[in-house]
Amino acid sequence: MEGNKVRYSDAELEEFKGIILGKIENAERDLELLKEQFANDKNNGTDDTAPTFKSFEEGSATMSKEANAQLAARQEKFIRDLKNALLRIENKTYGICRVTGKLIEAERLKLVPHATLSMEAKMKQ
Numbered sequence: 731m732e733g734n735k736v737r738y739s740d741a742e743l744e745e746f747k748g749i750i751l752g753k754i755e756n757a758e759r760d761l762e763l764l765k766e767q768f769a770n771d772k773n774n775g776t777d778d779t780a781p782t783f784k785s786f787e788e789g790s791a792t793m794s795k796e797a798n799a800q801l802a803a804r805q806e807k808f809i810r811d812l813k814n815a816l817l818r819i820e821n822k823t824y825g826i827c828r829v830t831g832k833l834i835e836a837e838r839l840k841l842v843p844h845a846t847l848s849m850e851a852k853m854k855q
Contacts (some may be wrong), residue, residue: 750843761805767776768798
């Protein structure tokens with residue numbers, strides 16, 4: 731069916747839009763949680779009450795903050811990619827592989843709605 735089509739129908743694009751909007755909502759919520767953890771570790775100012783092994787704890791806290799910062803950066807990129815997918819829906823170019831020019835399989839887009847490559851193009855990478 732998708733082999734002959736040049737683009738997805740408006741109804742199909744609306745379905746994908748709903749999926750993407752739901753993913754954006756979840757991703758923004760997750761990002762907010764990550765940012766809260768990064769900005770305020772909610773330790774209620776008890777950092778200096780247990781000086782034993784403090785240097786180990788500081789190292790662990792720093793690694794944890796770095797990991798959160800990396801997760802937040804990945805989440806921001808994911809949100810940006812999803813919003814770009816919404817723009818492609820508005821332009822009616824959503825679901826078209828940027829390498830082959832063919833339609834990306836609907837099943838793939840439902841799982842990875844920000845995909846810009848078909849499996850064929852992805853395998854060639």
